Amino acid sequence: MDAELMERELMLSGHVGCPGCGAAIAMRFFLKAMGEKIVIVLPACCWSIIAGPYPQSTLKTPIIHCAFETAASTASGVRAALDMLGDTETKVVAWAGDGGTFDIGFQALSGAVERNEDFLYVCYDNEAYMNTGIQRSSSTPYGAWTTTTPGHDWKKMRKKNIVEALVAHRIPYVATASIAFPDDLIRKAQKAKEIKGSRFLHIYASCPTGWRIPSEMSVKIARMAVQTNIFPLYEVEDGKNYTINYKPREYLVREYFRLQGRFRHLTDHDLDQIQDMVDEDWQRLLAKA
Amino acid sequence: MRRVIEGSQAVAEAVRLAHVQVVSAYPITPQTHIVETISDYCEKGLMQARFMRMEGEQSCLAALIGAQLMGVRTFTATSSQGLAYMHELLHWTSGARLPIVMAEVNRALAPGWNIWADQTDSLSQRDTGWIQIYCEDGQEVFDSTLIAYRLAEAVNLPVMVVLDAFYLSHTYEPVDIPNEEDAYRFLPPYAPRFRMSTADPRSFSGLVPPCDYMEMRNDIALAMEDVLPQEVQIEAEFASIFGRRYSAIETVNCDDAEIVFLTSATITSTTRLVVQKLREQGEKVGLLKIRLFRPFPTDLLREALKNVQKVAVIDRNFSFGTSGIFAQELRAALCNFSPKPLVFGYIAGIGGRDVTPDVIEDIYRKTKATATPDENGVWIGLKEKDHGC
Numbered sequence: 001m002d003a004e005l006m007e008r009e010l011m012l013s014g015h016v017g018c019p020g021c022g023a024a025i026a027m028r029f030f031l032k033a034m035g036e037k038i039v040i041v042l043p044a045c046c047w048s049i050i051a052g053p054y055p056q057s058t059l060k061t062p063i064i065h066c067a068f069e070t071a072a073s074t075a076s077g078v079r080a081a082l083d084m085l086g087d088t089e090t091k092v093v094a095w096a097g098d099g100g101t102f103d104i105g106f107q108a109l110s111g112a113v114e115r116n117e118d119f120l121y122v123c124y125d126n127e128a129y130m131n132t133g134i135q136r137s138s139s140t141p142y143g144a145w146t147t148t149t150p151g152h153d154w155k156k157m158r159k160k161n162i163v164e165a166l167v168a169h170r171i172p173y174v175a176t177a178s179i180a181f182p183d184d185l186i187r188k189a190q191k192a193k194e195i196k197g198s199r200f201l202h203i204y205a206s207c208p209t210g211w212r213i214p215s216e217m218s219v220k221i222a223r224m225a226v227q228t229n230i231f232p233l234y235e236v237e238d239g240k241n242y243t244i245n246y247k248p249r250e251y252l253v254r255e256y257f258r259l260q261g262r263f264r265h266l267t268d269h270d271l272d273q274i275q276d277m278v279d280e281d282w283q284r285l286l287a288k289a
Numbered sequence: 290m291r292r293v294i295e296g297s298q299a300v301a302e303a304v305r306l307a308h309v310q311v312v313s314a315y316p317i318t319p320q321t322h323i324v325e326t327i328s329d330y331c332e333k334g335l336m337q338a339r340f341m342r343m344e345g346e347q348s349c350l351a352a353l354i355g356a357q358l359m360g361v362r363t364f365t366a367t368s369s370q371g372l373a374y375m376h377e378l379l380h381w382t383s384g385a386r387l388p389i390v391m392a393e394v395n396r397a398l399a400p401g402w403n404i405w406a407d408q409t410d411s412l413s414q415r416d417t418g419w420i421q422i423y424c425e426d427g428q429e430v431f432d433s434t435l436i437a438y439r440l441a442e443a444v445n446l447p448v449m450v451v452l453d454a455f456y457l458s459h460t461y462e463p464v465d466i467p468n469e470e471d472a473y474r475f476l477p478p479y480a481p482r483f484r485m486s487t488a489d490p491r492s493f494s495g496l497v498p499p500c501d502y503m504e505m506r507n508d509i510a511l512a513m514e515d516v517l518p519q520e521v522q523i524e525a526e527f528a529s530i531f532g533r534r535y536s537a538i539e540t541v542n543c544d545d546a547e548i549v550f551l552t553s554a555t556i557t558s559t560t561r562l563v564v565q566k567l568r569e570q571g572e573k574v575g576l577l578k579i580r581l582f583r584p585f586p587t588d589l590l591r592e593a594l595k596n597v598q599k600v601a602v603i604d605r606n607f608s609f610g611t612s613g614i615f616a617q618e619l620r621a622a623l624c625n626f627s628p629k630p631l632v633f634g635y636i637a638g639i640g641g642r643d644v645t646p647d648v649i650e651d652i653y654r655k656t657k658a659t660a661t662p663d664e665n666g667v668w669i670g671l672k673e674k675d676h677g678c
Contacts, residue, residue, distance in 0.1 A: 037487050041355065042495075054501055057492035062485045064358055065494040066351065067381055073348035077311065077355030077363075078485075080339040084310040084361050090487055108351065111344025 001183055005032045015058040017050040020215025022205030022222060024050055025179040026124045027059075027095070030203070033189035036061060038091045039082075041075040043105060044068040045097030046131045047124070069104040071096040072112035075119045083118075091193055092119040098139035099129045102160050113169045113198040120192050120199045123162065126207035134210040141230075143274055145262045146210075154265060158277065163202055163236070170239030171198040176231065178204040180223035184233055184245055204231045212261020224256045229282040234289065242289040253278050291465050296457040297322035299427045299464050300366065300392045300450070303434030305336050306472035307390075310361035310479070313341040313349040315371065318404045319454040320394045323366040346371035350378040350389075357387040358493060360484030362438065365389070368454065369396035369410045376414065379447075383418025383509060385494050388441030388448070391419075392434065395554065395605075396454040397640040405641020406454040408554065408606035412582070412614040418509055420448040420516055421583040423553040427462035429580075432535065436527055438476050443519045444512045445482065453605075454641065456555040467531060475530050513584045520581065537581035538589050542568060546575030548656055549594065549630070551602040553579045553615060556637075556644050560603070563649040574653065579615065587622040594623070597630040601656040603649070604666065605638040612666040633659065634666035642670065
């Protein structure tokens with residue numbers, strides 16, 4: 001990270017996220033890359049709270065809070081208005097959680113990127129409805145406990161592959177990023193900022209509260225998600241050109257799972273199965289790259 | 290210039306002359322001719338607007354919320370299921386104090402599928418903080434759409450311009466379309482009181498605790514109270530430029546009337562003929578048309594009806610468990626006031642069934658012959674049913 005970016009802080013201290021909140025870390029790095037000339041569209045998500053209650057705001061950029069399912073459509077309208085006003089400098093960012101992206105906002109997102117709306121859509125993914133108290137989303141991984149997948153009812157479905165869903169729309173740029181790899185995250189945000197059309201950034205943002213991990217483990221767990229190939233770092237341009245940004249596998253899946261309370265109930269057999277799933281997904285990705 | 294056009298085209302002409310900058314659309318019968326016409330104007334360069342082809346009505350309104358917040362004038366149109374799908378964002382629009390204008394074509398709600406005229410769709414959105422104007426003919430549709438922008442922007446609340454499916458949306462009538470200059474004189478370019486800007490970064494529509502939320506809601510209530518005085522002024526200005534005068538309600542032969550029809554939308558036109566005929570037969574009958582439903586013109590109605598014995602309300606809509614909605618609202622408006630007329634509610638024309646002069650005369654005769662109203666309303670023209678409920 002260069003010195004200028006180190007200094008640039010568009011997120012003020014005093015946000016109201018939980019200790020160790022990955023979503024807060026994600027925003028801080030992201031804004032370093034984007035600068036002040038952006039409008040952030042923010043649907044219901046943890047960040048609706050983290051940003052601070054009226055009349056306060058933790059960001060030095062405009063924020064338009066919007067209805068849960070409308071991040072992509074509201075952002076489309078913001079872009080249309082800026083274009084009509086002749087403002088091509090200001091960039092439009094939709095900043096949504098996994099619930100607002102994978103689930104309730106998916107129709108609006110698919111519609112907007114099919115139209116190739118000129119915005120950067122960021123999903124910070126904490127793998128469940130954390131703002132409402134840890135309920136399962138379609139981003140929740142196989143094996144996880146949540147308050148709506150308790151006990152023996154732990155989630156038996158795989159996490160939706162949102163990146164591939166976006167790639168299938170053949171948009172100019174789709175990338176994954178992680179709060180544990182800030183240089184990579186900033187580079188991707190800067191790259192996405194300059195591209196015209198729909199760009200999608202999927203940021204892995206750990207949630208100590210919902211994942212049942214100590215707050216000081218937030219970044220380590222996010223790093224391990226990459227190092228286990230559970231959350232690979234890669235970019236896809238124009239729906240076809242894949243670049244994998246980080247390759248060596250340094251941990252087995254079970255080492256990542258064993259550190260988190262949300263996976264405590266899983267047996268060795270379950271973990272073996274999950275290892276197979278992760279390996280399979282990784283091979284599929286390698287085949288595309 | 291007078292042109293023979295559809296009600297739908299009248300909306301589109303007004304949107305063109307309003308210099309709307311962002312239009313969003315998702316097709317639903319019978320709204321389609323409105324947005325098709327606007328789409329055509331945009332393609333031909335007759336309108337300098339971004340035409341957004343959305344993937345659903347919810348997104349249509351969301352896009353306008355985003356656009357309007359950036360400081361541009363916006364428009365969308367929908368109907369029935371589409372309006373119901375927008376419901377959450379209808380509240381959002383007024384809560385965010387955005388002067389968005391929408392044309393809403395009254396169509397029945399499913400099931401069963403029914404694309405014909407019925408007001409239950411828009412009336413069931415009465416608590417969403419939108420101003421609602423109900424139109425009787427093509428000219429009123431055009432004029433109301435222009436007026437809607439002035440009104441919306443005066444009070445920072447959204448306006449729904451409501452027109453009946455087919456009877457108005459697809460019916461050709463002569464409509465006087467003013468020139469650009471006169472339209473511009475009445476409705477200059479949008480000058481927002483507030484817009485989002487990176488130069489003055491703010492957070493808008495975020496979390497508001499109980500210590501502030503109530504005052505914000507009260508501000509909306511006060512803005513609604515301001516609509517009627519603003520409307521009087523705007524209508525006067527409209528009349529001075531275009532020579533046509535409207536008001537929240539219109540009365541015909543009410544001064545000496547014993548029985549007054551209360552109507553809205555296209556049923557009004559038919560009722561005018563019936564009132565004329567009954568007057569010729571010596572009946573003391575009048576007509577009161579409600580044009581502005583939200584805010585409800587309570588004081589005007591009390592004044593207009595103070596010497597009337599009976600009001601026959603014709604509702605092309607129904608609220609299950611109570612009665613027709615105009616009748617319900619009228620009863621509420623009159624209850625703390627005296628003298629007041631008896632309110633007779635009639636349910637007619639549901640799901641696009643024709644409301645003919647005969648139907649309206651039947652309503653008159655029933656009202657005249659009945660001493661005490663049925664509080665649930667009387668359904669007119671029901672066929673014999675051979676099944677239970």
